Amino acid sequence: MIGTTGLDERPRDPELGGPVPYVCEDDDGRGSLRVLSKKRVIQCALSRICAVCGETLDHPLVLLGTREELDRMEFHVPPVHEACGEAVSAAVVGAPFGVLGQDGPVERWVLVSTGGFEHERPQRFDPDRRPRFRPNKLLSTREV
Amino acid sequence: MAIADVKEYTHLTAEEVEQLGAELDALRTEIEESRNSKDADYIYKMIRLQRGLATAARITLGVSAYHRRTRLPGAVVGGAMLGVAKILENMEIGHNVMHGQWDWMNDPEVHSSNWEWDTAQPAEQWKHSHNYVHHQFTNVLGYDNDIGYGILRMAREQKWHPVNLGQPLYNAALATLFQWGVALHDLDLEAIRKGEKDPKVMKKQLKQIWQKGRRQAVKDYVVYPALSGPHFMTTVYANAAANVTRNLWSYVIIFCGHFPDGAMHFTEEQIEDETRPEWYLRQMLGSANFEGSEMLHVLSGNLGYQVEHHLFPDLPSNRYGEISVRVRQLCEKYKLPYTTGPLHQQYGQALRTIIKLSLPNRFTSGDREDVMEGQMEVARGRKSAEELGSRRPETGKYAAAAS
Numbered sequence: 097m098i099g100t101t102g103l104d105e106r107p108r109d110p111e112l113g114g115p116v117p118y119v120c121e122d123d124d125g126r127g128s129l130r131v132l133s134k135k136r137v138i139q140c141a142l143s144r145i146c147a148v149c150g151e152t153l154d155h156p157l158v159l160l161g162t163r164e165e166l167d168r169m170e171f172h173v174p175p176v177h178e179a180c181g182e183a184v185s186a187a188v189v190g191a192p193f194g195v196l197g198q199d200g201p202v203e204r205w206v207l208v209s210t211g212g213f214e215h216e217r218p219q220r221f222d223p224d225r226r227p228r229f230r231p232n233k234l235l236s237t238r239e240v
Numbered sequence: 241m242a243i244a245d246v247k248e249y250t251h252l253t254a255e256e257v258e259q260l261g262a263e264l265d266a267l268r269t270e271i272e273e274s275r276n277s278k279d280a281d282y283i284y285k286m287i288r289l290q291r292g293l294a295t296a297a298r299i300t301l302g303v304s305a306y307h308r309r310t311r312l313p314g315a316v317v318g319g320a321m322l323g324v325a326k327i328l329e330n331m332e333i334g335h336n337v338m339h340g341q342w343d344w345m346n347d348p349e350v351h352s353s354n355w356e357w358d359t360a361q362p363a364e365q366w367k368h369s370h371n372y373v374h375h376q377f378t379n380v381l382g383y384d385n386d387i388g389y390g391i392l393r394m395a396r397e398q399k400w401h402p403v404n405l406g407q408p409l410y411n412a413a414l415a416t417l418f419q420w421g422v423a424l425h426d427l428d429l430e431a432i433r434k435g436e437k438d439p440k441v442m443k444k445q446l447k448q449i450w451q452k453g454r455r456q457a458v459k460d461y462v463v464y465p466a467l468s469g470p471h472f473m474t475t476v477y478a479n480a481a482a483n484v485t486r487n488l489w490s491y492v493i494i495f496c497g498h499f500p501d502g503a504m505h506f507t508e509e510q511i512e513d514e515t516r517p518e519w520y521l522r523q524m525l526g527s528a529n530f531e532g533s534e535m536l537h538v539l540s541g542n543l544g545y546q547v548e549h550h551l552f553p554d555l556p557s558n559r560y561g562e563i564s565v566r567v568r569q570l571c572e573k574y575k576l577p578y579t580t581g582p583l584h585q586q587y588g589q590a591l592r593t594i595i596k597l598s599l600p601n602r603f604t605s606g607d608r609e610d611v612m613e614g615q616m617e618v619a620r621g622r623k624s625a626e627e628l629g630s631r632r633p634e635t636g637k638y639a640a641a642a643s
Protein backbone atom coordinates (compact mmCIF):
# COMPACT_ATOMS: atom_id res chain seq x y z
CA MET A 97 0.00 0.00 0.00
CA ILE A 98 1.37 3.42 -0.95
CA GLY A 99 0.70 6.96 0.22
CA THR A 100 -1.27 8.10 -2.84
CA THR A 101 -4.59 6.68 -4.01
CA GLY A 102 -5.37 6.12 -7.67
CA LEU A 103 -4.03 7.74 -10.81
CA ASP A 104 -5.34 11.22 -9.95
CA GLU A 105 -3.23 11.54 -6.80
CA ARG A 106 0.02 10.75 -8.60
CA PRO A 107 2.31 13.79 -8.97
CA ARG A 108 2.65 15.28 -12.47
CA ASP A 109 5.85 15.05 -14.47
CA PRO A 110 7.20 18.61 -14.97
CA GLU A 111 8.57 17.85 -18.44
CA LEU A 112 5.91 15.65 -20.00
CA GLY A 113 2.85 16.47 -17.96
CA GLY A 114 1.66 12.91 -17.38
CA PRO A 115 1.40 11.11 -14.05
CA VAL A 116 4.70 10.08 -12.44
CA PRO A 117 4.38 6.31 -11.92
CA TYR A 118 5.21 4.90 -8.49
CA VAL A 119 8.16 3.05 -10.08
CA CYS A 120 9.57 6.34 -11.43
CA GLU A 121 9.92 7.86 -7.99
CA ASP A 122 12.51 7.64 -5.25
CA ASP A 123 11.54 7.16 -1.63
CA ASP A 124 12.38 10.79 -0.94
CA GLY A 125 9.51 11.74 -3.25
CA ARG A 126 11.61 12.93 -6.21
CA GLY A 127 10.43 11.38 -9.43
CA SER A 128 10.54 11.72 -13.17
CA LEU A 129 9.12 9.82 -16.11
CA ARG A 130 12.72 9.50 -17.33
CA VAL A 131 13.83 6.98 -14.71
CA LEU A 132 12.95 3.66 -13.08
CA SER A 133 13.70 2.89 -9.42
CA LYS A 134 14.87 -0.73 -9.37
CA LYS A 135 13.79 -1.19 -5.79
CA ARG A 136 10.25 -0.09 -6.55
CA VAL A 137 10.19 -2.14 -9.74
CA ILE A 138 10.82 -5.28 -7.65
CA GLN A 139 8.36 -4.18 -4.98
CA CYS A 140 5.55 -3.67 -7.50
CA ALA A 141 6.23 -6.90 -9.36
CA LEU A 142 6.36 -9.06 -6.23
CA SER A 143 3.56 -7.41 -4.28
CA ARG A 144 1.47 -7.35 -7.46
CA ILE A 145 0.52 -3.71 -7.41
CA CYS A 146 0.24 -1.41 -10.42
CA ALA A 147 3.59 0.18 -11.32
CA VAL A 148 1.81 3.49 -11.94
CA CYS A 149 -0.85 4.01 -9.26
CA GLY A 150 0.39 1.46 -6.68
CA GLU A 151 -2.99 -0.21 -6.19
CA THR A 152 -3.78 -3.90 -6.53
CA LEU A 153 -3.65 -5.02 -10.16
CA ASP A 154 -6.63 -6.41 -12.00
CA HIS A 155 -7.09 -9.00 -14.69
CA PRO A 156 -5.70 -9.15 -17.31
CA LEU A 157 -2.32 -7.63 -16.53
CA VAL A 158 -1.02 -4.94 -18.88
CA LEU A 159 2.63 -4.34 -19.76
CA LEU A 160 3.84 -1.07 -21.24
CA GLY A 161 7.05 -1.20 -23.24
CA THR A 162 8.77 -0.70 -26.54
CA ARG A 163 8.38 -2.71 -29.74
CA GLU A 164 11.90 -4.08 -29.14
CA GLU A 165 10.97 -5.22 -25.64
CA LEU A 166 7.95 -7.00 -27.07
CA ASP A 167 10.12 -8.72 -29.68
CA ARG A 168 12.45 -9.94 -26.90
CA MET A 169 9.45 -10.63 -24.63
CA GLU A 170 11.24 -8.78 -21.84
CA PHE A 171 9.67 -5.67 -20.38
CA HIS A 172 11.28 -3.35 -17.84
CA VAL A 173 8.18 -1.73 -16.35
CA PRO A 174 6.22 -4.21 -14.20
CA PRO A 175 2.48 -4.72 -14.86
CA VAL A 176 -0.01 -1.86 -14.72
CA HIS A 177 -3.76 -1.25 -14.97
CA GLU A 178 -4.96 -0.68 -18.51
CA ALA A 179 -6.09 2.89 -17.75
CA CYS A 180 -2.79 3.63 -15.98
CA GLY A 181 -0.83 2.24 -18.94
CA GLU A 182 -2.82 4.41 -21.33
CA ALA A 183 -2.34 7.57 -19.24
CA VAL A 184 1.43 7.05 -19.04
CA SER A 185 1.81 6.08 -22.69
CA ALA A 186 -0.10 9.23 -23.72
CA ALA A 187 2.54 11.25 -21.88
CA VAL A 188 5.65 9.42 -23.12
CA VAL A 189 4.81 8.86 -26.81
CA GLY A 190 7.00 11.17 -28.86
CA ALA A 191 9.22 12.20 -25.95
CA PRO A 192 12.49 13.50 -27.43
CA PHE A 193 14.58 11.79 -24.72
CA GLY A 194 14.73 8.41 -22.99
CA VAL A 195 11.81 7.72 -20.65
CA LEU A 196 10.81 4.87 -18.34
CA GLY A 197 14.43 3.79 -18.08
CA GLN A 198 15.08 3.71 -21.84
CA ASP A 199 18.49 4.94 -23.05
CA GLY A 200 17.10 7.21 -25.77
CA PRO A 201 13.90 8.28 -27.56
CA VAL A 202 11.53 5.41 -28.41
CA GLU A 203 9.86 5.14 -31.82
CA ARG A 204 7.13 2.64 -31.09
CA TRP A 205 5.42 1.97 -27.78
CA VAL A 206 3.18 -1.03 -27.16
CA LEU A 207 0.61 -2.04 -24.56
CA VAL A 208 0.18 -5.79 -24.22
CA SER A 209 -2.23 -7.71 -22.06
CA THR A 210 -1.31 -11.03 -20.45
CA GLY A 211 -2.69 -13.49 -17.93
CA GLY A 212 0.59 -13.68 -16.02
CA PHE A 213 4.30 -12.88 -16.18
CA GLU A 214 7.67 -14.29 -15.15
CA HIS A 215 10.12 -12.18 -13.15
CA GLU A 216 13.70 -12.44 -14.45
CA ARG A 217 16.43 -11.46 -12.01
CA PRO A 218 19.59 -10.13 -13.69
CA GLN A 219 22.58 -12.44 -14.10
CA ARG A 220 26.15 -11.56 -13.15
CA PHE A 221 27.31 -10.96 -16.71
CA ASP A 222 24.12 -9.40 -18.10
CA PRO A 223 24.90 -6.07 -19.76
CA ASP A 224 21.41 -5.06 -18.58
CA ARG A 225 21.34 -5.40 -14.77
CA ARG A 226 17.67 -4.58 -14.38
CA PRO A 227 14.82 -6.97 -13.55
CA ARG A 228 12.72 -7.95 -16.56
CA PHE A 229 9.19 -9.24 -16.97
CA ARG A 230 8.17 -11.85 -19.51
CA PRO A 231 4.47 -12.29 -20.33
CA ASN A 232 3.52 -15.96 -19.99
CA LYS A 233 0.01 -15.79 -21.44
CA LEU A 234 -0.02 -13.10 -24.10
CA LEU A 235 -3.60 -12.05 -24.90
CA SER A 236 -3.35 -8.93 -27.04
CA THR A 237 -0.86 -6.41 -28.37
CA ARG A 238 -1.45 -2.89 -29.61
CA GLU A 239 0.71 0.04 -30.56
CA VAL A 240 0.11 3.36 -28.84
CA MET B 241 31.21 -10.50 5.33
CA ALA B 242 29.74 -10.92 1.88
CA ILE B 243 27.24 -13.62 1.08
CA ALA B 244 30.01 -15.37 -0.86
CA ASP B 245 31.78 -15.86 2.51
CA VAL B 246 28.95 -17.92 3.99
CA LYS B 247 30.87 -21.00 5.08
CA GLU B 248 28.24 -23.44 3.79
CA TYR B 249 29.40 -22.71 0.28
CA THR B 250 32.87 -21.23 0.44
CA HIS B 251 34.04 -24.55 -1.05
CA LEU B 252 32.42 -23.55 -4.34
CA THR B 253 34.36 -21.55 -6.90
CA ALA B 254 32.68 -18.56 -8.54
CA GLU B 255 32.28 -20.68 -11.68
CA GLU B 256 30.59 -23.47 -9.72
CA VAL B 257 28.16 -20.97 -8.17
CA GLU B 258 27.30 -19.73 -11.68
CA GLN B 259 26.94 -23.32 -12.89
CA LEU B 260 24.55 -24.14 -10.04
CA GLY B 261 22.52 -21.04 -10.93
CA ALA B 262 22.36 -22.14 -14.56
CA GLU B 263 21.14 -25.60 -13.54
CA LEU B 264 18.41 -24.08 -11.36
CA ASP B 265 17.43 -21.74 -14.22
CA ALA B 266 17.15 -24.73 -16.55
CA LEU B 267 14.95 -26.56 -14.04
CA ARG B 268 12.69 -23.53 -13.77
CA THR B 269 12.39 -23.23 -17.58
CA GLU B 270 11.58 -26.92 -17.84
CA ILE B 271 8.68 -26.60 -15.40
CA GLU B 272 7.43 -23.34 -16.96
CA GLU B 273 7.35 -24.92 -20.39
CA SER B 274 5.60 -28.07 -19.18
CA ARG B 275 2.75 -26.37 -17.27
CA ASN B 276 -0.42 -27.81 -18.79
CA SER B 277 -4.07 -28.68 -18.32
CA LYS B 278 -3.20 -31.36 -15.77
CA ASP B 279 -1.85 -28.67 -13.48
CA ALA B 280 -4.96 -26.57 -14.05
CA ASP B 281 -7.12 -29.63 -13.25
CA TYR B 282 -5.23 -29.97 -9.98
CA ILE B 283 -6.02 -26.48 -8.71
CA TYR B 284 -9.64 -26.60 -9.90
CA LYS B 285 -10.10 -29.95 -8.16
CA MET B 286 -8.63 -28.45 -4.99
CA ILE B 287 -10.97 -25.44 -5.17
CA ARG B 288 -14.02 -27.69 -5.71
CA LEU B 289 -12.97 -29.89 -2.80
CA GLN B 290 -12.46 -26.87 -0.55
CA ARG B 291 -15.79 -25.29 -1.46
CA GLY B 292 -17.61 -28.61 -1.07
CA LEU B 293 -16.12 -29.05 2.40
CA ALA B 294 -16.96 -25.51 3.46
CA THR B 295 -20.56 -25.81 2.21
CA ALA B 296 -21.03 -29.20 3.87
CA ALA B 297 -19.61 -27.79 7.09
CA ARG B 298 -21.90 -24.73 7.12
CA ILE B 299 -24.99 -26.88 6.36
CA THR B 300 -24.06 -29.48 8.98
CA LEU B 301 -23.57 -26.79 11.62
CA GLY B 302 -26.77 -24.96 10.68
CA VAL B 303 -29.06 -27.98 10.55
CA SER B 304 -27.66 -30.22 13.31
CA ALA B 305 -28.02 -27.47 15.92
CA TYR B 306 -31.82 -27.76 15.88
CA HIS B 307 -31.90 -31.31 17.27
CA ARG B 308 -30.67 -32.15 20.73
CA ARG B 309 -29.19 -35.49 19.65
CA THR B 310 -27.30 -34.15 16.63
CA ARG B 311 -26.16 -30.85 18.13
CA LEU B 312 -22.87 -31.95 19.67
CA PRO B 313 -21.75 -34.45 16.97
CA GLY B 314 -22.86 -31.94 14.32
CA ALA B 315 -20.77 -29.21 15.91
CA VAL B 316 -17.73 -31.49 16.11
CA VAL B 317 -17.99 -32.81 12.54
CA GLY B 318 -19.03 -29.45 11.06
CA GLY B 319 -16.29 -27.59 12.94
CA ALA B 320 -13.68 -30.13 11.82
CA MET B 321 -14.77 -29.90 8.16
CA LEU B 322 -14.73 -26.12 8.36
CA GLY B 323 -11.24 -26.17 9.89
CA VAL B 324 -9.92 -28.34 7.05
CA ALA B 325 -11.68 -26.15 4.47
CA LYS B 326 -10.05 -23.03 5.93
CA ILE B 327 -6.65 -24.74 6.01
CA LEU B 328 -6.96 -25.76 2.35
CA GLU B 329 -8.15 -22.30 1.35
CA ASN B 330 -5.36 -20.47 3.15
CA MET B 331 -2.47 -22.83 2.47
CA GLU B 332 -2.82 -24.68 -0.82
CA ILE B 333 -5.13 -22.25 -2.60
CA GLY B 334 -4.90 -18.67 -1.26
CA HIS B 335 -1.17 -18.45 -0.53
CA ASN B 336 -0.22 -19.98 -3.85
CA VAL B 337 -2.78 -18.14 -6.00
CA MET B 338 -1.66 -14.82 -4.50
CA HIS B 339 1.94 -15.65 -5.47
CA GLY B 340 0.73 -15.74 -9.08
CA GLN B 341 1.43 -19.48 -9.38
CA TRP B 342 -1.78 -19.92 -11.41
CA ASP B 343 -1.87 -16.62 -13.34
CA TRP B 344 -0.63 -18.40 -16.48
CA MET B 345 -4.07 -20.09 -16.71
CA ASN B 346 -5.57 -16.66 -17.39
CA ASP B 347 -8.60 -17.32 -15.19
CA PRO B 348 -9.71 -14.00 -13.66
CA GLU B 349 -11.10 -15.82 -10.64
CA VAL B 350 -8.00 -17.89 -9.85
CA HIS B 351 -5.62 -14.97 -10.22
CA SER B 352 -3.16 -13.15 -7.96
CA SER B 353 -4.92 -9.84 -8.66
CA ASN B 354 -8.37 -10.95 -7.59
CA TRP B 355 -8.06 -13.62 -4.91
CA GLU B 356 -9.23 -12.58 -1.43
CA TRP B 357 -8.64 -15.27 1.17
CA ASP B 358 -10.58 -16.56 4.17
CA THR B 359 -8.49 -14.94 6.89
CA ALA B 360 -8.32 -11.57 8.62
CA GLN B 361 -5.40 -10.11 6.67
CA PRO B 362 -6.34 -8.24 3.48
CA ALA B 363 -4.84 -9.93 0.41
CA GLU B 364 -3.18 -6.69 -0.69
CA GLN B 365 -1.22 -6.38 2.57
CA TRP B 366 -0.25 -10.05 2.49
CA LYS B 367 1.15 -9.66 -1.03
CA HIS B 368 3.38 -6.84 0.26
CA SER B 369 4.55 -8.36 3.56
CA HIS B 370 4.93 -11.88 2.22
CA ASN B 371 5.54 -11.88 -1.56
CA TYR B 372 7.79 -8.84 -1.40
CA VAL B 373 9.31 -8.29 2.05
CA HIS B 374 9.66 -11.95 3.08
CA HIS B 375 10.52 -13.47 -0.30
CA GLN B 376 12.86 -10.71 -1.44
CA PHE B 377 14.72 -10.34 1.88
CA THR B 378 14.40 -13.92 3.11
CA ASN B 379 16.03 -14.41 6.51
CA VAL B 380 17.93 -11.15 6.35
CA LEU B 381 18.02 -9.79 9.88
CA GLY B 382 16.43 -6.36 10.18
CA TYR B 383 14.64 -6.76 6.85
CA ASP B 384 12.54 -9.93 6.96
CA ASN B 385 9.85 -9.36 9.56
CA ASP B 386 8.87 -13.03 9.39
CA ILE B 387 11.89 -13.76 11.63
CA GLY B 388 9.88 -14.13 14.84
CA TYR B 389 7.04 -12.05 13.45
CA GLY B 390 8.42 -8.96 15.18
CA ILE B 391 7.60 -10.54 18.55
CA LEU B 392 10.03 -13.41 19.05
CA ARG B 393 13.83 -13.41 19.14
CA MET B 394 14.70 -16.18 16.68
CA ALA B 395 18.39 -15.61 15.85
CA ARG B 396 21.35 -15.47 18.19
CA GLU B 397 22.54 -12.37 16.34
CA GLN B 398 19.48 -10.48 17.60
CA LYS B 399 20.10 -8.51 20.76
CA TRP B 400 18.53 -10.03 23.87
CA HIS B 401 16.11 -7.95 25.96
CA PRO B 402 14.46 -8.91 29.29
CA VAL B 403 11.13 -8.81 27.44
CA ASN B 404 12.32 -11.93 25.61
CA LEU B 405 11.95 -13.94 28.83
CA GLY B 406 8.24 -14.15 28.05
CA GLN B 407 8.81 -15.74 24.63
CA PRO B 408 7.18 -19.09 25.39
CA LEU B 409 4.01 -17.23 26.35
CA TYR B 410 4.07 -14.85 23.40
CA ASN B 411 4.63 -17.83 21.15
CA ALA B 412 1.54 -19.62 22.48
CA ALA B 413 -0.54 -16.46 22.04
CA LEU B 414 0.79 -15.91 18.51
CA ALA B 415 -0.03 -19.50 17.54
CA THR B 416 -3.59 -19.33 18.87
CA LEU B 417 -4.39 -15.92 17.43
CA PHE B 418 -2.23 -16.37 14.33
CA GLN B 419 -4.69 -14.92 11.79
CA TRP B 420 -4.92 -11.69 13.81
CA GLY B 421 -1.15 -11.52 14.23
CA VAL B 422 -0.80 -11.91 10.47
CA ALA B 423 -3.53 -9.29 9.94
CA LEU B 424 -1.34 -6.71 11.71
CA HIS B 425 1.89 -7.95 10.11
CA ASP B 426 2.15 -5.45 7.25
CA LEU B 427 1.38 -2.52 9.55
CA ASP B 428 4.90 -2.93 10.96
CA LEU B 429 4.18 -2.14 14.62
CA GLU B 430 7.88 -1.51 15.27
CA ALA B 431 7.87 1.34 12.72
CA ILE B 432 4.73 2.79 14.31
CA ARG B 433 6.36 2.56 17.75
CA LYS B 434 9.42 4.42 16.46
CA GLY B 435 7.19 7.05 14.80
CA GLU B 436 8.60 6.19 11.37
CA LYS B 437 5.39 5.06 9.73
CA ASP B 438 3.80 7.21 7.01
CA PRO B 439 0.51 8.27 8.66
CA LYS B 440 -1.34 8.23 5.31
CA VAL B 441 -0.31 4.65 4.60
CA MET B 442 -1.10 3.63 8.17
CA LYS B 443 -4.58 5.10 7.96
CA LYS B 444 -5.29 3.31 4.67
CA GLN B 445 -3.96 0.04 6.04
CA LEU B 446 -5.93 0.26 9.29
CA LYS B 447 -9.13 0.95 7.39
CA GLN B 448 -8.53 -2.04 5.14
CA ILE B 449 -7.71 -4.32 8.10
CA TRP B 450 -10.79 -3.12 9.98
CA GLN B 451 -13.06 -3.79 6.99
CA LYS B 452 -11.61 -7.22 6.29
CA GLY B 453 -11.47 -8.26 9.95
CA ARG B 454 -15.05 -7.14 10.51
CA ARG B 455 -16.23 -9.04 7.45
CA GLN B 456 -14.52 -12.20 8.68
CA ALA B 457 -15.92 -11.81 12.19
CA VAL B 458 -19.45 -11.09 10.98
CA LYS B 459 -19.35 -14.09 8.67
CA ASP B 460 -18.15 -16.60 11.28
CA TYR B 461 -19.71 -15.17 14.42
CA VAL B 462 -22.99 -13.57 13.25
CA VAL B 463 -24.28 -14.63 9.83
CA TYR B 464 -23.60 -18.39 9.82
CA PRO B 465 -24.46 -18.85 13.53
CA ALA B 466 -27.78 -17.08 12.81
CA LEU B 467 -28.68 -20.05 10.59
CA SER B 468 -28.69 -22.17 13.75
CA GLY B 469 -31.46 -20.04 15.23
CA PRO B 470 -31.76 -20.45 19.00
CA HIS B 471 -28.58 -22.55 19.06
CA PHE B 472 -26.53 -19.69 17.71
CA MET B 473 -23.76 -20.20 20.29
CA THR B 474 -23.12 -23.82 19.29
CA THR B 475 -22.15 -22.67 15.81
CA VAL B 476 -20.15 -19.75 17.23
CA TYR B 477 -18.04 -22.22 19.26
CA ALA B 478 -17.64 -24.58 16.29
CA ASN B 479 -16.55 -21.73 14.01
CA ALA B 480 -14.12 -20.45 16.64
CA ALA B 481 -12.67 -23.96 16.94
CA ALA B 482 -12.27 -24.12 13.14
CA ASN B 483 -10.47 -20.77 13.12
CA VAL B 484 -8.17 -21.73 16.00
CA THR B 485 -7.39 -25.08 14.34
CA ARG B 486 -6.43 -23.26 11.15
CA ASN B 487 -4.40 -20.75 13.19
CA LEU B 488 -2.38 -23.42 15.01
CA TRP B 489 -1.79 -25.42 11.82
CA SER B 490 -0.66 -22.51 9.67
CA TYR B 491 1.56 -21.24 12.50
CA VAL B 492 3.29 -24.64 12.80
CA ILE B 493 3.81 -24.92 9.04
CA ILE B 494 5.14 -21.37 8.72
CA PHE B 495 7.50 -21.77 11.68
CA CYS B 496 8.87 -24.97 10.14
CA GLY B 497 9.86 -23.05 7.01
CA HIS B 498 12.74 -20.99 8.34
CA PHE B 499 13.40 -21.73 12.02
CA PRO B 500 14.51 -25.39 12.29
CA ASP B 501 18.24 -25.92 12.90
CA GLY B 502 20.18 -25.52 9.67
CA ALA B 503 18.11 -22.67 8.22
CA MET B 504 20.52 -19.75 8.17
CA HIS B 505 20.11 -16.05 8.83
CA PHE B 506 21.91 -13.36 6.88
CA THR B 507 22.91 -9.77 7.46
CA GLU B 508 22.37 -6.80 5.22
CA GLU B 509 26.00 -6.65 4.11
CA GLN B 510 25.57 -10.15 2.72
CA ILE B 511 22.86 -9.24 0.25
CA GLU B 512 24.44 -6.18 -1.29
CA ASP B 513 25.35 -6.84 -4.91
CA GLU B 514 23.91 -10.32 -4.70
CA THR B 515 23.77 -12.09 -8.07
CA ARG B 516 20.99 -14.42 -9.20
CA PRO B 517 22.87 -17.62 -8.21
CA GLU B 518 23.66 -16.04 -4.83
CA TRP B 519 20.00 -15.18 -4.46
CA TYR B 520 19.22 -18.85 -5.12
CA LEU B 521 21.81 -19.91 -2.52
CA ARG B 522 20.40 -17.59 0.13
CA GLN B 523 16.90 -18.95 -0.50
CA MET B 524 18.16 -22.56 -0.28
CA LEU B 525 20.26 -22.08 2.84
CA GLY B 526 17.64 -19.98 4.61
CA SER B 527 14.76 -22.42 4.18
CA ALA B 528 13.89 -25.80 5.68
CA ASN B 529 11.66 -28.58 4.37
CA PHE B 530 9.72 -31.28 6.16
CA GLU B 531 8.86 -34.78 5.05
CA GLY B 532 5.49 -36.49 5.06
CA SER B 533 2.64 -38.01 3.09
CA GLU B 534 1.08 -36.43 0.03
CA MET B 535 -1.92 -35.42 2.14
CA LEU B 536 0.34 -33.66 4.63
CA HIS B 537 1.91 -31.71 1.77
CA VAL B 538 -1.48 -30.68 0.36
CA LEU B 539 -2.73 -29.57 3.79
CA SER B 540 0.41 -27.51 4.26
CA GLY B 541 0.10 -25.83 0.86
CA ASN B 542 3.19 -27.76 -0.29
CA LEU B 543 5.23 -25.59 2.08
CA GLY B 544 6.98 -28.73 3.26
CA TYR B 545 8.88 -28.00 0.05
CA GLN B 546 9.87 -24.61 1.47
CA VAL B 547 13.30 -24.73 -0.22
CA GLU B 548 11.70 -25.25 -3.62
CA HIS B 549 9.01 -22.65 -2.92
CA HIS B 550 11.67 -20.07 -2.09
CA LEU B 551 13.73 -20.90 -5.18
CA PHE B 552 10.68 -20.68 -7.45
CA PRO B 553 7.85 -18.87 -5.64
CA ASP B 554 5.77 -18.51 -8.82
CA LEU B 555 5.79 -22.13 -10.03
CA PRO B 556 2.63 -24.19 -9.37
CA SER B 557 2.72 -25.80 -5.93
CA ASN B 558 1.70 -29.23 -7.23
CA ARG B 559 5.07 -29.42 -9.03
CA TYR B 560 7.26 -28.76 -5.96
CA GLY B 561 7.44 -32.47 -5.13
CA GLU B 562 9.10 -33.37 -8.44
CA ILE B 563 11.27 -30.23 -8.30
CA SER B 564 12.52 -31.24 -4.83
CA VAL B 565 14.04 -34.47 -6.18
CA ARG B 566 16.15 -32.44 -8.60
CA VAL B 567 17.07 -29.74 -6.08
CA ARG B 568 18.22 -32.40 -3.63
CA GLN B 569 20.42 -33.95 -6.34
CA LEU B 570 21.94 -30.53 -7.01
CA CYS B 571 22.63 -30.07 -3.29
CA GLU B 572 24.44 -33.43 -3.23
CA LYS B 573 26.37 -32.59 -6.39
CA TYR B 574 27.52 -29.22 -5.03
CA LYS B 575 27.90 -30.50 -1.43
CA LEU B 576 25.36 -28.05 -0.06
CA PRO B 577 23.19 -28.68 3.00
CA TYR B 578 19.53 -29.57 2.30
CA THR B 579 17.62 -29.10 5.54
CA THR B 580 14.73 -31.49 6.04
CA GLY B 581 13.20 -33.93 8.53
CA PRO B 582 9.85 -35.12 9.87
CA LEU B 583 7.37 -32.36 10.75
CA HIS B 584 7.51 -33.03 14.51
CA GLN B 585 11.31 -32.84 14.49
CA GLN B 586 11.36 -29.59 12.49
CA TYR B 587 8.76 -27.95 14.68
CA GLY B 588 10.49 -29.27 17.80
CA GLN B 589 13.70 -27.53 16.71
CA ALA B 590 11.86 -24.26 16.04
CA LEU B 591 10.20 -24.47 19.46
CA ARG B 592 13.53 -25.20 21.13
CA THR B 593 14.98 -22.08 19.51
CA ILE B 594 12.06 -19.98 20.76
CA ILE B 595 12.62 -21.23 24.32
CA LYS B 596 16.43 -21.07 24.20
CA LEU B 597 16.56 -17.57 22.79
CA SER B 598 14.27 -16.26 25.51
CA LEU B 599 17.54 -16.29 27.49
CA PRO B 600 20.74 -14.35 26.74
CA ASN B 601 23.23 -16.27 24.58
CA ARG B 602 25.65 -16.83 27.47
CA PHE B 603 23.14 -19.19 29.12
CA THR B 604 22.65 -21.39 26.08
CA SER B 605 24.72 -23.10 23.43
CA GLY B 606 24.33 -22.34 19.74
CA ASP B 607 24.55 -24.64 16.76
CA ARG B 608 26.94 -22.17 15.18
CA GLU B 609 30.09 -21.28 17.08
CA ASP B 610 30.87 -18.22 15.00
CA VAL B 611 27.93 -16.19 16.27
CA MET B 612 28.25 -14.17 19.45
CA GLU B 613 25.52 -12.04 20.92
CA GLY B 614 26.28 -8.41 20.29
CA GLN B 615 28.86 -9.27 17.65
CA MET B 616 26.27 -8.28 15.11
CA GLU B 617 23.54 -6.54 16.99
CA VAL B 618 20.50 -6.35 14.85
CA ALA B 619 17.60 -4.11 15.68
CA ARG B 620 14.13 -5.55 15.84
CA GLY B 621 11.52 -4.76 13.23
CA ARG B 622 12.00 -4.20 9.56
CA LYS B 623 13.57 -1.39 7.60
CA SER B 624 11.39 1.44 6.38
CA ALA B 625 10.93 1.89 2.65
CA GLU B 626 13.54 4.67 2.69
CA GLU B 627 16.11 2.52 4.45
CA LEU B 628 15.48 -0.39 2.11
CA GLY B 629 16.05 1.94 -0.80
CA SER B 630 19.30 3.43 0.35
CA ARG B 631 20.65 0.04 1.42
CA ARG B 632 20.06 -1.61 -1.92
CA PRO B 633 21.84 0.60 -4.39
CA GLU B 634 22.11 -1.90 -7.27
CA THR B 635 19.57 0.11 -9.16
CA GLY B 636 22.18 0.67 -11.85
CA LYS B 637 22.47 3.84 -13.83
CA TYR B 638 18.76 4.57 -13.60
CA ALA B 639 18.73 5.02 -9.85
CA ALA B 640 21.86 7.09 -10.14
CA ALA B 641 20.15 9.29 -12.71
CA ALA B 642 17.26 9.83 -10.35
CA SER B 643 19.35 11.08 -7.49
Ligand SMILES: [Zn+2]
Binds near residue numbers: 148150180
Ligand atom coordinates in the same frame (compact mmCIF):
# COMPACT_ATOMS: atom_id res chain seq x y z
ZN1 LIG C 1 -2.90 1.56 -11.72
